[in-house]
Amino acid sequence: MRYGEWGYEGIVVTDWGGENDRVAGLVAGNQLEMPSSAGVTDCEIVEAVRAGCINESLLDERVDSLLRLVFESSEQAKARRRFSAAEHMAAAREAACKAAVLVKNEGNVLPLADNARVTVIGEFAKISRYQGAGSSLIVPTRLTSAIDALRKDTELTLVGYEPGFHRFGGKSKRKHNRAVALARRADIALVFLGLDEGSEAEGVDRLHMRLPENQIELLRAVRAVTKTVIAVVSGGSPVEAEWAEYADAVLLTYLGGQECGGAVADLLTGVVSPSGKLAETYPVSYTDVPSAGNYPGKEMTAEHRESIYIGYRYYDAANKPVTWPFGYGLTYTTFDYSELSIERDEVAFTIHNTGARAGEEIAQVYITKKDSAVFRAQKELKGFIKVALVPGETKRVSVRLDEHAFRYFNVAKNAWVEEPGEYDVLVGASSREIRLTLTVARAGESVNTPNAASELPHYYKADPANVSDAEFAALLGRPLPQSGWDREKPLCYHDTIGQGRYKRGFARFLYGMVRTIRRICFLVGHPVAANNVMFAMNLPYRQLARLTGGTVDQAMLDGILVMANGQFWRGLGQTLRACGRKRRRRGPRNEN
Structure with a gap:
């Protein structure tokens, strides 16, 4: 598929220590093993060639692919292009602004007015959580914290700063009390919350989706003594957000990079209007997540019993209440949608900025199959477009649907198949905020469905949490493998x-x-x-x-x-x- 159907021309690199069999990997198309084994697995390849297990021409082919990359990248390295650190910082700031998502803004408390008196609380304001760990860990050319940007780049009156809590959890009565005392001194508190560097990382499974309790306790206490509370939350993944009731506004910055602090200052003061939308759903509780009962997996297996029911595909199909839906995000203006049409595979509609500020809207196109004979998502995102509009401006925009837009993958036929019948084309501001709907009829093709509803009752009911072993085996098309370790068996090479x-x-x-x-x-x-x-x-x-x-x-x-x-x-x-x-x-x- 990789080199054939997809036409891939690059090389395949293993994950760090992720290759089980160097010779089998070579045959499958892998060129580079990481990290280097200092010749240990090279000897395995040599022995395989000598024994006639693989043809030397195959080895030559893999080496040629790797050498092409070496030569091409070496030529590029010789160029030693100069770059402007200032231009890169500006680009990083713009990217962080566009990636942040405003999910709450009651009473339009944001953007903040010039000279507003604010307190800044939370260690994340001073020491940014701006990147992940492991392979993604880099050293930035410069790092701008939110507190520095708020002082330098805004007209706000900063009354003071307090860290408020231990970054890695645990209670500190002194820090808590000092932060609450500071919050009393101004009508607006900017409270910076988030997941610390140890809460989520490559190679470590999260056991829950909560923010640390010491942060939630502080937010609750600040709410009790301050007129307006704005929560700025950093982290790489969704969290349970019952704490949002204590904030008037919530801005999610995710891991915003080295200029995340500057972006926060721009967004809070309205220099830039938020335009990001959620690329994931924020569930009410971790127990609502369809994989909660099977994650992070059993001893020998990780079972993805949820099948296609991931994110909004599950929550929308099962009508689950959520905190913030997929595709959701606010800005400092409002938009109206109208005049939906579709011609061939081009979906067109009109967007009008009905507010008083310039802004950008990300309009999303979903497809729903009516009365489907197979189990599939209640709606599927098929395209989106970002539109910039000044107040009062109207634009006609279009989204092209690709060849898979109305199809599902039929495992029995091993091909993409389009069911005949009626489909709804939906256009909206999120998966839960559909503004326009148009029904179209498609000829499709009639084929046998891979599984009957009687075989997979819980999949057809969008209830993956209650899928039985028999159902899962029927979906897989084979018996389930052993899931637990044999604790009486001696440890061997493949054990951990x-x-x-x-x-x-x-x-x-x-x-x-x-x-x-x-x-x-x-x-x-x-x-x-x-x-x-x-x-x-x-x-x-x-x-x-x-x-x-x-x-x-x-x-x-x-x-x-x-x-x-x-x-x-x-x-x-x-x-x-x-x-x-x-x-x-x-x-x-x-x-x-």
Whole structure:
């Protein structure tokens, strides 16, 4: 599919430590393994070629693809183009403004008037949560905090700043009380909340969707002593938002990059009108999430029983109440939609700015199949357009539908299929705010449906939370694999360090050591390092040889597994002897 149907011409790179079999990966189309195994898996490829398991021409093909990338990127690197840091900062600020989403603005408390007296509360105002962790961690050319931008770039009167809470959770009565006392001194409080660097990260599953309780308690207390409360929330993913009742306005900045602070200042004061829309749904509670009962997975499997019912495809089909729906977002003006038409695959409509300020609207086009014979989403986003309008301006806009707009993927036919019948074309400001509807008839084609409603009753009722094992197996088309670890079975190459929690001796020691190191990292204020340590918890033993660059070879790994399986001294001796043999093979070091 990748190189054929999609016409992909680039290379395939593994995830960090994610390759199980280097030779099988090579055959499947993988060129580059990350990180380097320092030649360990290269030897596996050489042996496979010598044994006739793979053809040397296949290896040549993979190497050629990789070398093309090397040569092309080397030529680009030689150019050493200059760049303007100031221009890049301006672009980062613009991107952060467009990405932020205003989800509440009761009484039009935003934008703030010039010279408004405000207090700034919350450590996220001073130390921005502007990026993720792991692979996405970068060093910015400059980092602008919200408190600095509010002081430098606005006409607001800042009465003072207090951090208010411990960033990584836990109560501080002194910080809490100082923040509440500060909030009494002005009519407007800007409260900066969010998920800290340890709450969400690559390789670590979230166990809940809540903001830390110390932040919610502070927001509630500030609400009690301040006339107007504006919450600015940073984080990389949705949270339960019952706390929003304590705020008059809520601005979601997500992870806004190095100029996030400047963007917050622009948005709060109306220099820029918010124009972002949610690319996800904010559920009322985590228990409403269709995958809640199966996430983050069982011991050996991660079951996606929700199938197509992800995000708005589930919430809208099941008529679930949500806090903020997919595609939702406010601005400082209002828009009217009218005159919907469709000709061939072009959806056209008119948008009019009915407010007093300039703004941008993201209009969305959804498709609904009436009386579908297959289970599918109640509506599906098929296109959108962003339109900039000054007050009183009207524009006629259009969205082109692609060849898959009315189709679903029929697994029995292994192809995209369009059902015959009537479809509703919906245009709206979010998945829950449909402004225009037009019904169209499509000829389609009549084919057998892959599964009957009697086989998949809960899927047809948009009730994935109650899907049985039999239903899920019917959907998969095969029996369900074993989901739990065999705790009596000796550990092998493909087992993980995390399985040591069910063992004794050295395996349990390794498991405990990883957990202890993670706790220490959190205690000393290094949450990113703490989450990186958890990478080791799910590391198969086979990766020890690869990720240590051959420092631990196969013979040593065999000894470590003997230790992990309850024969510590025998395994230790085996490991040490293997280490000695390896040193002798290398020979004496050249001291020169």
